[in-house]
């Protein structure tokens with residue numbers, strides 16, 4: 609997978625060279641290209657922002673530098689186009705399902721906005737030739753898109769074949785196929801500062817262990833994310849338009 613990231617703070621994305629994503633890049637599973645948006649400005653001050661039409665606080669990112677950046681990264685007459693991801697508080701939610709979808713793409717490009725956002729015409733211009741997704745990583749406001757890109761790239765990269773050691777572990781994680789939060793995990797020692805590992809996990813009875821883990825997943829989900837259980841209820845009662853099969 610090729611990844612292009614455009615930002616006025618490309619050094620923010622240096623974290624992509626570390627750990628799992630860094631290993632994936634070094635092993636050729638990921639081909640990461642970082643770009644400074646200011647390379648597509650031509651005035652003395654390398655200006656990327658201006659005041660908002662209609663008034664209001666803050667500044668807006670100018671369209672032209674982004675237009676030139678997109679044209680340079682993915683020429684209109686090029687052999688392929690990336691899927692463009694634009695982090696924004698106003699985007700569709702980034703979910704594990706979307707992470708799996710993006711992990712299947714051969715080429716992703718990320719546009720990291722700053723200030724009060726990017727001129728809306730940039731997304732419209734890009735959508736003339738590539739798929740564009742405006743995506744939120746959560747209902748809170750960051751100062752820019754870079755942190756959101758780090759989150760999304762890590763969530764996507766770890767799904768790529770060969771990136772994590774034990775792909776079986778992906779199936780048991782929170783937000784994986786069964787829609788439940790994952791169960792609590794423990795390791796040695798069995799007793800630690802007055803806190804013991806649940807006896808069932810030391811029993812060697814794999815059936816009882818599997819049952820306990822499922823019960824813990826359901827308990828945790830009910831306690832922390834009842835909305836996920838509500839989705840389960842809709843599926844089981846056929847309210848979600850399926851025949852009750854996930």
Ligand SMILES: N#Cc1ccccc1Cn1ccc2ccc(-c3cc(N)[nH]n3)cc21
Pocket residue numbers: 695696697698720721722723724725726743744745746747748749750751752753754756
């Ligand atoms: N846009 C905007 C905006 C609008 C109002 C106030 C502050 C900002 C800052 N900002 C500029 C770029 C940008 C990118 C992504 C996020 C972002 C994503 C999630 N999930 N939260 N915040 C914020 C971003």
